[in-house]
Amino acid sequence: MKIAVCIKQVVSREWQVRVNDDKTWVRDQDAAWELNEPDAYALEEALRLKEKHGGEVVVVSAGPSRVTQVIREALARGADRAIHVNGDHLATADAFAAAEALAAALKDEQCDLILTGLQSDDQGFAQVGVMLAEHLGMAHSTIIMEVQVDGQHLKVKRELEGGWFQWIAMPLPAVLTIQSGINQLRYATLKGIMAAKKKEVKVVVAAAASAARQRIVSIYVPEKTKETRMIDGTPAEAAAELVRVLREDARVF
Amino acid sequence: MIFVIAEQKDGTLNRASWEAVVAAQQLGGPITIVVPGASVAGSASELAAADVAGVIALEHDALSAYTPDGFVAALAALITAESPSHVVLPHTYQTRDFAPKLAARLKAPLAADCVGVKAYEGGQAFVRLMFQGKVNADVVLEGEGPHIVTFQIGAFRVDAVKKGSAAAVIRQVAAEVDRSAIRQTPEAPFREAKQAVDLSQAERIVSVGRGIKGEEHIAIAKELADALHAELAASRPICDAGWLPMERQVGSSGQTVAPKLYLALGISGAIQHVVGMKGTRTIVAINKDAEAPIFELADYGIVGDLFEVVPAMIAALKA
Numbered sequence A: 001m002k003i004a005v006c007i008k009q010v011v012s013r014e015w016q017v018r019v020n021d022d023k024t025w026v027r028d029q030d031a032a033w034e035l036n037e038p039d040a041y042a043l044e045e046a047l048r049l050k051e052k053h054g055g056e057v058v059v060v061s062a063g064p065s066r067v068t069q070v071i072r073e074a075l076a077r078g079a080d081r082a083i084h085v086n087g088d089h090l091a092t093a094d095a096f097a098a099a100e101a102l103a104a105a106l107k108d109e110q111c112d113l114i115l116t117g118l119q120s121d122d123q124g125f126a127q128v129g130v131m132l133a134e135h136l137g138m139a140h141s142t143i144i145m146e147v148q149v150d151g152q153h154l155k156v157k158r159e160l161e162g163g164w165f166q167w168i169a170m171p172l173p174a175v176l177t178i179q180s181g182i183n184q185l186r187y188a189t190l191k192g193i194m195a196a197k198k199k200e201v202k203v204v205v206a207a208a209a210s211a212a213r214q215r216i217v218s219i220y221v222p223e224k225t226k227e228t229r230m231i232d233g234t235p236a237e238a239a240a241e242l243v244r245v246l247r248e249d250a251r252v253f
Numbered sequence B: 001m002i003f004v005i006a007e008q009k010d011g012t013l014n015r016a017s018w019e020a021v022v023a024a025q026q027l028g029g030p031i032t033i034v035v036p037g038a039s040v041a042g043s044a045s046e047l048a049a050a051d052v053a054g055v056i057a058l059e060h061d062a063l064s065a066y067t068p069d070g071f072v073a074a075l076a077a078l079i080t081a082e083s084p085s086h087v088v089l090p091h092t093y094q095t096r097d098f099a100p101k102l103a104a105r106l107k108a109p110l111a112a113d114c115v116g117v118k119a120y121e122g123g124q125a126f127v128r129l130m131f132q133g134k135v136n137a138d139v140v141l142e143g144e145g146p147h148i149v150t151f152q153i154g155a156f157r158v159d160a161v162k163k164g165s166a167a168a169v170i171r172q173v174a175a176e177v178d179r180s181a182i183r184q185t186p187e188a189p190f191r192e193a194k195q196a197v198d199l200s201q202a203e204r205i206v207s208v209g210r211g212i213k214g215e216e217h218i219a220i221a222k223e224l225a226d227a228l229h230a231e232l233a234a235s236r237p238i239c240d241a242g243w244l245p246m247e248r249q250v251g252s253s254g255q256t257v258a259p260k261l262y263l264a265l266g267i268s269g270a271i272q273h274v275v276g277m278k279g280t281r282t283i284v285a286i287n288k289d290a291e292a293p294i295f296e297l298a299d300y301g302i303v304g305d306l307f308e309v310v311p312a313m314i315a316a317l318k319a
């Protein structure tokens, strides 16, 4: 079974988001980067499916040169090879353009399954995987918490709101968007890191994107609407004051 | 014409559909509500009470159970025939599943999970959260096709819906769906084994997020919970990691709680978490990042290291 996993590099959760001067993006020149969290789960799921059914795991990332960091990480965790769709404009591309770039890289790969994360931690479109399915004419399902493959048949457990789930059957090939928590992640071993150095990374230059469909006109820190009483002091002082106000003002115990 | 796509299940409309109607009414201009399904006459007549130009009951047997292939086929055909300027949907899990495919098929722009609308250069900008809710972005949609917009649940208030003076005209439209082109076969929804803890009844909750760092530290949160006679809960990553059972997860894919006190320890305040606890009377956040979105919601906040503040709270409670 041939499985592709779309992986996105995003600013790390620990990085303090700072808006740039013209307020259209963040000052990511000095950002720390990491693999988008649900994509790590998608990769792990692909590796487990390969262990069970055999085949190949190809990771694909669209973005500027810096995304080789997450490509190397995915190869070290066990992906067999990688495709890097290289283009500076992909760093801030909208979902349509990202899906187009990924589709161009994957259309001749004849994948049985393409896994993506359900949402990116930066722009958070929750669109790219589903659009990719449409571009490639493949069936899809989203927010997946379990994957079962039996020959050409696929059965997935889809998460619904409020703790409900649903099983859905569909044929291969298919695109699935994977929810965090579907499995327990493995991390790269030293052996994996060494092995990754010899794995193939195909770099393709991204075609010029079709016209943007979504344009950011302003990014800003949201205004506070609620009045929060911030309690200062040393940890001991703040804790004592908090306990007092909860008892005497808020009367919650 | 603005289309609103309403969502019903077995004849019952969800609240989020009404919120989408409110959003469309605030956009301004004539509105047609579309309700897809197998037999949706009941839902259509409920929706006709809104102050809108019309309601379309978009019906086909193949739409009785939701599938993305079926819904995209039916809606793409209708939208192509009627050319609305905007298509507004509630950002439910069902919308997430098909709206991007619909947009890609129509080559139309899609702004997802928006929380508001602003006037911008003669048109509109839509407000969405980015970078895990740490910043807002005003985005404008461009290019061919209707502008498709999905709104976050709770972004508009159902009670703000404008009712019409008379019921709107309902039009029955037979959906163009080729049953053989639907690839997904869904089974009935189910819940995992009955939950042993019902957090919805808890008066006080101490909830831990990724700031707790490791499974071994859950114990200090438990100690604080005991001192407050509170239940222990968590954000999703804690349950994903198996540090606490799934049944203690609060949020859109977990439990919804409304205690007197919700004490968030090392939780950033992502929207999917917040929807599960914003009905709380008193929200307290302890977080080392002064800009964490959870502080926008908190009644009381301490910016600090939970590993210093929590032991001090336990000591103060025992004093």
Ligand SMILES: Cc1cc2nc3c(=O)[nH]c(=O)nc-3n(C[C@H](O)[C@H](O)[C@H](O)COP(=O)(O)OP(=O)(O)OC[C@H]3O[C@@H](n4cnc5c(N)ncnc54)[C@H](O)[C@@H]3O)c2cc1C
Pocket (backbone or CB within 6 Å): A013, A118, A119, A143, B132, B208, B209, B210, B211, B212, B234, B235, B236, B237, B238, B249, B250, B251, B252, B253, B254, B255, B265, B266, B267, B268, B269, B270, B271, B272, B273, B276, B286, B287, B288, B289, B292, B304, B305, B306, B307
């Ligand atoms: C479809 C979907 C459904 C989802 N459903 C849910 C759901 O039901 N429930 C849910 O919770 N999430 C859900 N999520 C995930 C959600 O988007 C967030 O990723 C998640 O809530 C983040 O959890 P967190 O706040 O614990 O972690 P993070 O966002 O990583 O935040 C950790 C916080 O801890 C703080 N911190 C770190 N160290 C310390 C310290 N020593 N002292 C004090 N503070 C510290 C940091 O400043 C940060 O603010 C869902 C996501 C999707 C896409």
Ligand SMILES: Nc1ncnc2c1ncn2[C@@H]1O[C@H](COP(=O)(O)O)[C@@H](O)[C@H]1O
Pocket (backbone or CB within 6 Å): A006, A007, A008, A009, A036, A038, A039, A060, A061, A062, A063, A090, A095, A098, A102, A115, A116, A117, A118, A119, A120, A121, A123, A124, A125, A126, A127, A128, A129
């Ligand atoms: N530039 C990209 N390169 C590779 N994969 C991507 C890219 N953008 C999005 N994806 C994939 O699509 C998923 C959903 O992203 P989004 O639609 O941006 O929320 C992510 O979790 C990734 O798996």
